[in-house]
Amino acid sequence: MSHDMEHPPLSPFPAAARLALADTQLRANLRHATHTIREKRDAAVAEVDDWQALRESGRAIKERTLRHLDSHLLELEASVTRAGGTVHWARDGDECNRIVADLVRAHGAREVVKAKSLTTEETRLNAALARHGIHALETDLAQLIIQLAGETPSHILVPAIHKNRAEVRELFLRSLPQAPADLSDDPRALAEVARLHLRERFLAAGVGISGANFAVAETGTVAVVESEGNARMCTTLPDVLITVMGIEKLIPTWEDLEVYLQLLPRSATAERMNPYTSLWTGVRPGDGPQEFHLVLIDNGRTSVLADEVGRQALRCIRCSACLNVCPVYERTGGHAYGSTYSGPIGAILTPLLVGVRNAPTLPYASSLCGACYEACPVKINIPEVLLHLRQQVVGAEGPRTREAVAMRLLAVLFGHRQLYERAQRVGRLLQAPLARRGMIRARLPGPLAGWTDARDLPALAAQSFREWWGRGR
Amino acid sequence: MEVLERLGVTVEFPATQTCCGQLHFNTGYGPEAARLARRFVETFAPSELVVSPSASCVAMVRGHYPRLAALSGDQGLIDAVAELTPRVLELTELLVDRLGTTDVGAYFPHRVTYHPSCHGLRMLELGERPLNLLRAVRGIDLVELPGASECCGFGGTFAVKNADTSVAMLTDKLRAILDSGAEVCTATDSSCLMQIGGALSRQRAGVRTMHLAEILASREQHAAGGSPSGSAGASR
Numbered sequence: 001m002s003h004d005m006e007h008p009p010l011s012p013f014p015a016a017a018r019l020a021l022a023d024t025q026l027r028a029n030l031r032h033a034t035h036t037i038r039e040k041r042d043a044a045v046a047e048v049d050d051w052q053a054l055r056e057s058g059r060a061i062k063e064r065t066l067r068h069l070d071s072h073l074l075e076l077e078a079s080v081t082r083a084g085g086t087v088h089w090a091r092d093g094d095e096c097n098r099i100v101a102d103l104v105r106a107h108g109a110r111e112v113v114k115a116k117s118l119t120t121e122e123t124r125l126n127a128a129l130a131r132h133g134i135h136a137l138e139t140d141l142a143q144l145i146i147q148l149a150g151e152t153p154s155h156i157l158v159p160a161i162h163k164n165r166a167e168v169r170e171l172f173l174r175s176l177p178q179a180p181a182d183l184s185d186d187p188r189a190l191a192e193v194a195r196l197h198l199r200e201r202f203l204a205a206g207v208g209i210s211g212a213n214f215a216v217a218e219t220g221t222v223a224v225v226e227s228e229g230n231a232r233m234c235t236t237l238p239d240v241l242i243t244v245m246g247i248e249k250l251i252p253t254w255e256d257l258e259v260y261l262q263l264l265p266r267s268a269t270a271e272r273m274n275p276y277t278s279l280w281t282g283v284r285p286g287d288g289p290q291e292f293h294l295v296l297i298d299n300g301r302t303s304v305l306a307d308e309v310g311r312q313a314l315r316c317i318r319c320s321a322c323l324n325v326c327p328v329y330e331r332t333g334g335h336a337y338g339s340t341y342s343g344p345i346g347a348i349l350t351p352l353l354v355g356v357r358n359a360p361t362l363p364y365a366s367s368l369c370g371a372c373y374e375a376c377p378v379k380i381n382i383p384e385v386l387l388h389l390r391q392q393v394v395g396a397e398g399p400r401t402r403e404a405v406a407m408r409l410l411a412v413l414f415g416h417r418q419l420y421e422r423a424q425r426v427g428r429l430l431q432a433p434l435a436r437r438g439m440i441r442a443r444l445p446g447p448l449a450g451w452t453d454a455r456d457l458p459a460l461a462a463q464s465f466r467e468w469w470g471r472g473r
Numbered sequence: 474m475e476v477l478e479r480l481g482v483t484v485e486f487p488a489t490q491t492c493c494g495q496l497h498f499n500t501g502y503g504p505e506a507a508r509l510a511r512r513f514v515e516t517f518a519p520s521e522l523v524v525s526p527s528a529s530c531v532a533m534v535r536g537h538y539p540r541l542a543a544l545s546g547d548q549g550l551i552d553a554v555a556e557l558t559p560r561v562l563e564l565t566e567l568l569v570d571r572l573g574t575t576d577v578g579a580y581f582p583h584r585v586t587y588h589p590s591c592h593g594l595r596m597l598e599l600g601e602r603p604l605n606l607l608r609a610v611r612g613i614d615l616v617e618l619p620g621a622s623e624c625c626g627f628g629g630t631f632a633v634k635n636a637d638t639s640v641a642m643l644t645d646k647l648r649a650i651l652d653s654g655a656e657v658c659t660a661t662d663s664s665c666l667m668q669i670g671g672a673l674s675r676q677r678a679g680v681r682t683m684h685l686a687e688i689l690a691s692r693e694q695h696a697a698g699g700s701p702s703g704s705a706g707a708s709r
Contacts, residue, residue, distance in 0.1 A: 327623055370595035394500070
């Protein structure tokens with residue numbers, strides 16, 4: 001884990017979740033949003049006869065690509081350069097931010113327009129630019145809401161999923177001069193205010209910054225899919241375009257796009273096709289940006305690639321279907337995960353990227369129900385990776401934690417029939433003062449209190465199955 | 474036991490068996506789980522078929538033992554696991570697939586709802602097997618559980634490590650059970666039933682949990698008492 005020193009440990013998930021669970025407005029907003037998108041996604045997926053074959057293709061292409069990522073990346077660099085773009089390589093977030101800040105400063109821009117990009121959230125680009133006196137204006141509606149509220153995204157696709165329209169209305173009234181005093185909470189009216197706020201800034205901006213959903217190695221084409229058209233504006237209006245992309249977003253051929261452009265919109269927004277798909281290849285005189293920079297960022301990805309079980313997380317196309325079906329995410333929301341990537345994919349991707357020591361509670365933020373794996377369009381076996389990371393957490397925390405001692409003791413009991421049977425008898429004696437009509441209602445000590453705070457615990461039966469069996473029934 | 478013997482199956486209970494190791498593996502204790510897996514394989518090697526009334530235990534054995542064995546690097550264990558795992562069945566798989574029956578001659582005149590456990594639903598893909606068995610029970614009033622495929626929030630040590638989130642999930646499951654109007658909630662996993670039953674009991678909800686095997690074992694003479702002797706899952 002090469003990143004251990006660079007990342008401050010995240011706050012533990014259980015404590016952050018406890019706070020989130022108590023926020024009734026958040027719970028209602030999330031329940032409504034996730035259930036709505038779940039139903040729509042089910043319907044959109046059911047329309048496709050060969051969905052499972054499509055998923056399998058989505059998995060296979062990415063897996064093959066990751067196996068030869070080094071040569072594909074060099075091919076991409078050559079294609080982008082051939083098309084008139086410039087490729088930059090960034091080892092980590094700081095290097096990426098430095099490259100972008102230097103480019104923006106070289107053009108003397110004080111403000112840049114930004115399309116929504118998780119990768120630049122990961123590197124905290126906006127804060128880095130601010131230190132150079134550069135304002136990064138978020139132009140995705142939900143991302144703008146987050147920026148105005150001074151918050152971080154709580155969802156991969158819908159960063160402001162935790163807010164309802166009444167809360168957005170109040171925020172706009174407070175922070176946007178374009179908002180009329182009689183602003184309603186109708187989504188159209190809210191979008192219109194944001195549109196007025198953004199339009200002039202789009203036209204004035206000299207530099208645009210975007211992320212990338214895909215980049216095609218053979219052609220050097222970068223693809224961004226979106227619903228609002230703001231990314232189209234960011235990537236076409238300014239004279240200079242800077243795209244920040246994780247190295248795993250690459251696909252080898254133009255044909256591969258066909259698979260992902262079917263998988264992504266149905267999984268993400270339950271649409272047959274997303275409203276805007278922007279594809280650009282280098283620069284073209286007189287049409288769009290005249291300068292194009294592609295920043296390829298590692299930031300932990302090559303160490304994920306070295307993890308045989310964990311590397312499948314790099315197949316992720318950031319659709320967020322796993323978040324929307326996750327019973328944990330539905331109740332805690334994204335902020336409890338304390339990282340750019342939340343939900344089931346965040347629970348594996350974050351520890352993989354920053355090292356399990358820095359995110360030791362995330363692999364446990366799941367009941368292993370498997371709904372995420374079922375929904376994943378590229379078949380990332382998230383429960384498998386969670387279990388794999390849990391073994392790493394236990395290894396990192398060492399043999400002397402209370403849990404490790406208890407687990408070893410249990411393993412000894414389970415390893416010897418006589419000890420196991422004796423433990424059952426001892427347990428029956430110990431529980432005698434607590435058990436009433438087969439149930440333990442009292443608060444148990446230690447970690448078991450977590451159980452008995454809200455649930456009764458079935459007491460051990462007066463006669464175990466094996467005793468009943470042994471006595472010839 | 475009653476069901477299997479009623480169907481003419483000879484049942485053995487190797488007394489050396491303890492735990493399949495799921496608790497350890499799911500919490501991150503692979504080496505301990507591997508030792509228990511070895512014990513499991515040795516204990517059950519002579520058996521023709523191994524049946525468990527717990528979908529998650531079966532999912533552990535069939536889904537994770539091969540990887541545990543591979544990680545141990547012990548070729549003997551790898552071979553033994555490969556040889557044994559196809560013979561390890563969840564109860565409803567044995568009844569429906571191997572014994573070819575859905576009507577086991579049960580009688581249970583109660584309103585029942587069925588919670589498909591996540592492991593049974595998604596890892597073993599038990600599908601309609603448990604429901605078909607329940608539909609064939611005489612006297613039963615089987616009612617649909619709203620949002621049935623949603624997790625009850627147990628998740629092994631998740632229930633204590635993330636107790637608050639677990640209980641939030643459980644509360645919604647309870648609401649669905651109460652909305653269904655059932656007096657009994659059944660499942661193929663004792664762990665889900667412990668979670669759901671623990672909360673129903675705490676809240677004096679007037680609904681009880683029963684393992685599917687207990688319902689299948691119920692006959693005319695048992696109907697009043699509900700639970701026959703030797704409840705299948707709880708005493709493993």
